[in-house]
Amino acid sequence: MASQKMTKAEKSWIMYDVGNSAFVLLSTALIPVYFGSIATGSVVVAWGYAETVASLIIALAMPFLGSLADMRGMKKKFIVGTVxxxxxxxxxxxxxxxxMVFLVMYVIAAVMLNSSMVFYDALLVDATTEDRYDEVSSHGYAWGYVGSCIPFIICLAIVLGHESIGLSMGVAMKLAFAITAVWWVAFTVPLLRNVEQTHYKSRPERMMADTLKSLVETLKNIWAxxxxxFFVIAYFFYIDGVHTIIRMSTSYGTDLGISSTQLVLALLVTQFVAFPAAIIYGRLGKRFGTKKMLLVGIAGYMFITLFAALFLKTATEFWILAIMVGLFQGGIQALSRSGFGKLIPKDHANEYYGFFDIFGKYASVMGTFLVSTITMLTGASSLGVFSLVILFAVGFVCMMQVDGTREG
Structure with a gap:
């Protein structure tokens, strides 16, 4: 079946993935390397704890803020504030x-980025129809991957070639951060102009009390x-491994002695591989079912984790790992987002996605904390990575319990 032409609202929703992904790529590939140049001690330990703090803040705040954002006209206001x-x-x-000051600034930026993603994810139900969730969500991740490469390559050229253009490293990094921020804001504008919040709940008379009551009811409804x-429990476990691998791959490679240039270029390859892979994944989800393709993605990540823990030693092996991650990363994230959207009431989307984010962020707290702590105690970062296999296995078993007939 031929793919339906994207509407203006769908294209505008996708554009935000292009915008925010620039900071995601920078924080994955370049920021940890830069942090390593000003930090002392293990980069993995310090970076892992910073990611843990950021994830914990988001997990605690987002259900409440998400519930407020479900009110009429509030989703985009929260996006403006966080962006x-x-x-x-x-x-x-x-x-x-x-x-330490750098880490504080990074935590603030990371909290705002990930908070904006909750409101953005919830706008999926407003930007398109349920039968197109998988395809539109996958296109968001796909174009985010390839679009983020444009500012990143510019930033990389400035940083690596700073001497040839007469700039100090400090000035080069300032330019890189500024370019990324401008890119992020610029690609937020279409979302704000062309996507309207069509699903919302009425504003309660007692804002705080009724919001808290609504949160309790939502949690009960999820559990009932x-x-x-089973979907959110599965997501809690498997996305832990996904986020940990994304956030700590560069610092892990640095601890193994792989050069920063090799690390950055390999992660850039991940973006290009992920572009077609995410789009294909979305189409396969529509053909074979979201649940089946999520199971494929989880199994793929189990293999990736084993490879990283047991065999990753050289730059060549890191390149192989980067390609494998690119094949599954966008697909598993996109179908998780769209699959959850098919199971929830649309007028409470932000509230539900707030809890969805809790399961993802608390998992990230566990994963980054686990890898950092085991690395610190044993001196072997591979042991921390190896433990993630268990999380993927539990996620796979729980996903098997989800009713695939509810995909619409």
Missing amino acids: GTGAVACIALGFPTNA DRSLR
């Missing part, structure tokens, strides 16, 4: 020379719905 604050924090990253319950 604006995040962009300012991104620019500010170019100024600290103290490692068997498929939804």
Whole structure:
């Protein structure tokens, strides 16, 4: 069946993935390397704990803020606030020379980025129809991967060639952070102009009390719905491994002695591989079912984790790992987002996605904390990575319990 032409609202929704992915790629590939140049001790340990703090803040705040954002006209207002604050924090990253101050700035930027993603994810139900969730969500991740490469390559050229163009490393990094922030804001504009919040709940008379009551009811509804319950439990475990691999791959490679240039270029290859892979994954999800393709993605990540823990030693092996991650990363994230959207009431999308984010962020707390702690205690980062296999296995078993007939 031929793919339906994208509407203006769908294209505009996808554009935000292009915008925010620039900071995601920078924070995955270049920021940890830059942090390593101003930090002392293990980069994996310090970076892991910073990611843990950011994830914990998001997990605690997002259900409540998500519930407020479900009210009429509030989703885009929250996006404006989080993107604006995040962009300012991104620019500010170019100024600290103290490692701790830098980490504080990074945590602020990361919290704002991931908070905006909750509101953005919830707008999927407003931007398109349920039968197109998988395809539109997959296109978001796909274009995010390839689109983010444009500012990243520019930033990389400035940073690596700073001497040839007469700039100090400090000035080059300031430019890199500023370019990323401007890109992020620019690609937020179409979303704000062309996507309207069509699903919403009425504003309660008692804002705080009724919002908290609604959160409790939502949590009860999630637990009472068997498929939804097993879906979020599965997501809690498998996305832990996905996020941990994304966030700590560069610092893990640095600890193994792989050069920063090799690490960055390999991760750039991941973006290009992920572009067609995510689109194909979305189409396969429509043909074979979201659940089946999520199971394929989880199994793929189990293999990736085993490869990283047992065989990753050289730059060549890191390149192989980067390609394998690119094949599954966008697909498993996109179908998780769209699959969850098919199971929830649309007028409470933000509230439900707030809890969806809790399961993802608390998992990230566990994963990054686990890898950092085991690395610190044993001196072997491979042992921390190896433990992630168990999380993928539990996620696979729980996903098997989800009713695939509810995909619409």
